[in-house]
Amino acid sequence: MSIIKLHDKYFKSYISEIQIQEAVESVVQKVYADCKDETPIFIGILNGCFMFVADFVREYNGPCEVSFVKLASYQGTNSTGKIKQLVGVNENLEGRTVVILEDIIDTGNTLEEIYKIFEDKKLKQLKIATLFFKPDVFKKELPIDYIGISIPDKFIVGYGLDYDGIGRNYASIYQLTTKPTMKNIVLFGPPGAGKGTQAELLRDKYELIHISTGEVFRFNIKNETELGLLAKSYMDDGNLVPDEVTIKMLKAEVERNADAKGFIFDGFPRTESQAAALDAFLEEKGESINGMVALEVPEDLLVGRLLERGKTSGRSDDQDESKIRNRFNEYNTKTAVLKDYYQAQNKYFGANGVGTIPEITERLCSIFDKI
Ligand code: IMP
Ligand code: MG
Numbered sequence: 001m002s003i004i005k006l007h008d009k010y011f012k013s014y015i016s017e018i019q020i021q022e023a024v025e026s027v028v029q030k031v032y033a034d035c036k037d038e039t040p041i042f043i044g045i046l047n048g049c050f051m052f053v054a055d056f057v058r059e060y061n062g063p064c065e066v067s068f069v070k071l072a073s074y075q076g077t078n079s080t081g082k083i084k085q086l087v088g089v090n091e092n093l094e095g096r097t098v099v100i101l102e103d104i105i106d107t108g109n110t111l112e113e114i115y116k117i118f119e120d121k122k123l124k125q126l127k128i129a130t131l132f133f134k135p136d137v138f139k140k141e142l143p144i145d146y147i148g149i150s151i152p153d154k155f156i157v158g159y160g161l162d163y164d165g166i167g168r169n170y171a172s173i174y175q176l177t178t179k180p181t182m183k184n185i186v187l188f189g190p191p192g193a194g195k196g197t198q199a200e201l202l203r204d205k206y207e208l209i210h211i212s213t214g215e216v217f218r219f220n221i222k223n224e225t226e227l228g229l230l231a232k233s234y235m236d237d238g239n240l241v242p243d244e245v246t247i248k249m250l251k252a253e254v255e256r257n258a259d260a261k262g263f264i265f266d267g268f269p270r271t272e273s274q275a276a277a278l279d280a281f282l283e284e285k286g287e288s289i290n291g292m293v294a295l296e297v298p299e300d301l302l303v304g305r306l307l308e309r310g311k312t313s314g315r316s317d318d319q320d321e322s323k324i325r326n327r328f329n330e331y332n333t334k335t336a337v338l339k340d341y342y343q344a345q346n347k348y349f350g351a352n353g354v355g356t357i358p359e360i361t362e363r364l365c366s367i368f369d370k371i
Pocket of ligand 1: 104
């Protein structure tokens with residue numbers, strides 16, 4: 001889900017947990033078919049293999065032994081080819097079937113070392129299983145017996161694999177990507193928090209495009225675009241416009257501004273599925289949501305503000321306290337989900353929305369500057 005930063009580099013999601021699990025299962029099945037009549041020794045090559053080995057042996061239903069060796073050879077995102085150390089296998093392996101479990105085979109330098117090490121151990125047979133394989137970089141004439149997923153020559157992290165020590169703990173695989181160049185912000189705030197005013201100030205200061213869902217809807221309906229007419233057909237029947245249509249409209253709006261420095265999304269996303277669709281859409285472009293910035297204002301203060309506004313604005317929904325409270329309830333129930341969604345990605349930023357307009361702008365800017 002979305003883009004992550006490890007040290008100085010950016011990674012986008014690439015292989016899901018489910019795809020990994022399917023690949024592990026397929027490797028297990030093939031190994032089992034070849035080894036079911038004996039007790040193989042599975043040897044994992046540390047550190048990267050730990051998740052693969054754990055999942056592999058849980059899936060493997062025959063008798064087996066499990067052991068590990070350590071051959072560290074990687075620095076940064078380029079294989080140095082230098083094997084630094086070996087924490088050896090202590091078992092007597094004579095006459096045994098050994099299956100090496102590798103997380104990834106890249107140039108094959110490590111594999112070559114492995115073959116050398118096991119050469120004089122008088123094994124019955126040596127088999128190699130790797131979860132990931134980069135065929136375009138593999139330079140050796142050495143057999144690889146079982147391959148989970150073949151991938152292009154791009155650096156990956158997660159599921160045990162690291163970039164300079166970190167990233168091993170992700171359950172899915174991320175792939176190296178270019179630095180995102182946009183600043184994309186989801187702006188949130190309860191009715192009356194001053195979101196509209198702040199959005200315009202921030203749009204000008206950061207040269208971002210302000211996408212207000214309401215405006216996008218009105219624009220599409222007024223201009224009778226295909227999506228506008230579709231949305232209208234739902235609204236005319238008194239139905240909610242499906243997420244799918246809303247998302248398409250928003251995407252079209254983003255595409256129309258392809259050169260933008262970024263976007264302030266206002267009134268969107270409203271549901272978790274919209275948020276996930278937005279993440280997926282931006283990720284295809286190598287971009288992501290930098291954060292959800294929410295104006296936090298105590299409800300009682302807002303009720304007062306809105307009632308005050310209602311005296312002069314004539315907006316009927318600003319004149320009745322119970323109607324106002326209702327709008328807050330709706331806001332709180334709807335946004336709670338999204339707050340959790342972005343918080344789970346460490347992307348929720350609350351800003352105190354009590355104060356003068358410039359004071360609040362300043363608080364928002366200090367968040368915008370750091371995300
Ligand atoms: P090889 O010796 O070039 O085949 O690479 C062996 C080791 O490099 C692997 O065991 C990994 O530790 C590391 N490695 C290769 N490609 C990647 C990658 O895409 N991400 C993380 N580590 C990698
Ligand atoms: Mg390794």
